[in-house]
Amino acid sequence: MPRYALKLEYDGAPFAGWQRQADQPSVQGAVEAALAKLERDVPSIAAAGRTDAGVHALGQVAHCELTREWDPFRLSEALNYHLKPHPVAVVACARVADDFHARFSALERQYLFRLVTRRAPVVHDAGKVWQVQNPLALEPMQRAARYLLGRHDFTTFRASICQADSPVKTLDELRIEEMDYPSGREFRFHVRARSFLHNQVRSFVGTLERVGAGAWTPEDVKAALEARARAACGPVCPPQGLYLARVGYPEDPFG
Secondary structure, three states, rough: OOEEEEEEEEOOOOOOOOOOOHHHHHHHHHHHHHHHHOOOOOOOOEEEOOOEOEEEEEEHHHHEEOOOOOHHHHHHHHHHHHHHOOOOOEEEEEOOOOOOOOOOOOOEEEEEEEEOOOOOOOOOOOOEEEEEEOOOOOOHHHHHHOOOOEEEEEEHHHHHHHHHHOOOEEEEEEEEEEEEEEEEEEEEEEEEOOOOOOOOOOOOOHHHHHHHOOOOEEEEEEEEHHHHOOOOOOOOOOOOHEEEEEEEEEOOOOO
């Protein structure tokens, strides 16, 4: 059966997450329903990351198997037609080798988290950023982030319901940048690793926000990491500022 990779962009707000749910809308369910309009009995699709409820994607990757050959452009156009009115789009499509797997072939995943500081409510980015009203200092957050880089036991930053076999992960990048935002400031957290624990990125950002606000020191983050205890973590921030931005493979399937 021909196999295709799909690069997906979506607004996670209306969904209970990526994974198919019996009684709630999911991104996987929306894509599989669109595929069923093209071919009957399409096998279940797999994705690079199972994003949680409210989490968005700029570059989620999934793969599917179809019974006949499709021109990738025509397949993406047909899927986008049948995905309406869901806020999901196929932004790229490619024919891939039979052993390509969206999840298991991936070498790394990159997340973006958007945090906005301003007093007035966010209007145009409502549901797309985490807004806090207190100002934040960039440099202490950057210093704290450096303690998290590398290979560590991240039990402190792991959700209690996480099903990963081990809390030990290697964090390759945690970069924070500050930029102008109308009547405020925006902080963007760029986080990259081969794989992540459940709620790891949101735990990082919620904890680093406390550093930026002056409630924690950078050394408090180091101590929290070394505690290897969930109770040592700072607040877990809400999901709406989180985006699965990119998935890396040995060769880019989309050219």
